[in-house]
Amino acid sequence: MQVALEGIELRLVQLPLAESFRAAHGRRDHREIVVVQALVADGPSGWAECVAEVEPTYWPEYTIGAFDVLENHLVPRMLAGRSLREVRGHQMAKAALEGATIDAGLRADKQSLADFLGARRREVGTGIALGMADTIDDLVTQAMTWCALGHRALKLKVAPGWDVEPVRAVRAAVGQRVELIVDANGSYRSDEPDHVAALVRLSDGVLGLAAIEQPFAPDDLVGHARLVDLVSVPICLDESIGSLADVETALALGACGAVSLKVGRVGGLLESRRIHDRCVTEGLAMRAGGMLETGLGRAVNLAVAALPGATLPPDLGPSARYFTQDITPPFDDRAGTMSVPDGPGLGTEPLQEVLDAVTVNRLVLRASP
Numbered sequence: 001m002q003v004a005l006e007g008i009e010l011r012l013v014q015l016p017l018a019e020s021f022r023a024a025h026g027r028r029d030h031r032e033i034v035v036v037q038a039l040v041a042d043g044p045s046g047w048a049e050c051v052a053e054v055e056p057t058y059w060p061e062y063t064i065g066a067f068d069v070l071e072n073h074l075v076p077r078m079l080a081g082r083s084l085r086e087v088r089g090h091q092m093a094k095a096a097l098e099g100a101t102i103d104a105g106l107r108a109d110k111q112s113l114a115d116f117l118g119a120r121r122r123e124v125g126t127g128i129a130l131g132m133a134d135t136i137d138d139l140v141t142q143a144m145t146w147c148a149l150g151h152r153a154l155k156l157k158v159a160p161g162w163d164v165e166p167v168r169a170v171r172a173a174v175g176q177r178v179e180l181i182v183d184a185n186g187s188y189r190s191d192e193p194d195h196v197a198a199l200v201r202l203s204d205g206v207l208g209l210a211a212i213e214q215p216f217a218p219d220d221l222v223g224h225a226r227l228v229d230l231v232s233v234p235i236c237l238d239e240s241i242g243s244l245a246d247v248e249t250a251l252a253l254g255a256c257g258a259v260s261l262k263v264g265r266v267g268g269l270l271e272s273r274r275i276h277d278r279c280v281t282e283g284l285a286m287r288a289g290g291m292l293e294t295g296l297g298r299a300v301n302l303a304v305a306a307l308p309g310a311t312l313p314p315d316l317g318p319s320a321r322y323f324t325q326d327i328t329p330p331f332d333d334r335a336g337t338m339s340v341p342d343g344p345g346l347g348t349e350p351l352q353e354v355l356d357a358v359t360v361n362r363l364v365l366r367a368s369p
């Protein structure tokens with residue numbers, strides 16, 4: 001799986017979203033990402049996207065910062081054969097660089113990413129994330145539209161003041177057979193009694209939630225541990241988990257019953273595989289989280305969602321839900337299920353003309369001979 005790296009190409013790419021998306025941490029109309037290509041001397045290139053967003057409001061990394069740390073700190077170290085661990089943090093940038101090189105190796109070895117990670121399922125159920133809407137009726141209409149298309153799991157974004165009522169309305173509209181998760185993106189405070197009371201109401205059995213994701217701030221693991229004692233619904237940590245060590249801390253504190261696994265947020269595929277295996281051993285439920293990825297990241301998420309420990313519904317929908325024109329051929333669903341790519345590596349690659357058209361900056365860093 002060793003490849004002879006000739007260099008790394010970095011691209012800054014701007015893609016319009018099919019529709020704008022609102023969560024507790026902001027509204028998005030475009031996806032601005034860094035695409036990493038691992039250039040190999042005598043084999044196929046490897047590809048990855050860096051999932052950092054344009055603003056550091058979900059996670060401390062952001063697109064331009066990720067481009068900078070890749071250009072000036074991570075790529076030079078990798079090309080010099082040094083460890084990326086010399087750089088603290090910057091998991092999303094590291095994950096993209098690691099991902100592109102692993103993809104190159106897998107393509108050379110003709111092994112699929114799903115197989116490399118240990119996934120066995122060939123098909124996975126979708127999970128459609130619905131942002132906060134202008135009105136409850138708008139949200140219910142969106143939920144009904146997706147369910148009518150065959151999707152059987154929804155994730156609703158919530159925040160203080162937009163929680164129990166919209167969730168109750170969606171549950172009443174879609175019935176009991178649709179899986180529902182809520183995601184607060186850390187917008188509640190554990191020292192605010194009204195916030196804790198709202199979360200307890202969300203855990204009421206009539207709403208039938210499969211998980212409450214990241215109610216409190218990423219570093220408030222003690223607050224999450226206290227909430228676990230008050231509610232029967234699994235608390236799923238997303239922004240709190242940047243590494244396997246964070247999973248160990250959460251386990252030691254009893255701060256969660258589930259983990260949202262995002263390859264970018266935990267620094268890469270190898271750490272993701274370790275976290276998945278640890279979740280299985282410890283009986284923590286796991287879900288494949290999403291970051292409005294292009295097809296490059298969607299291929300990764302499909303492989304993660306196919307892992308045996310991924311028992312909660314993922315953030316995963318057909319490409320058309322996110323982009324009218326993706327940089328790869330689109331991934332489609334069939335009535336709420338999607339196929340896991342089984343070709344070498346990611347099992348997809350960019351459409352060169354499309355990629356060139358949406359590239360706003362491009363840089364190639366070469367290994368010294």
Ligand code: MG
Pocket residue numbers: 183185213214238239260289
């Ligand atoms: Mg989340």
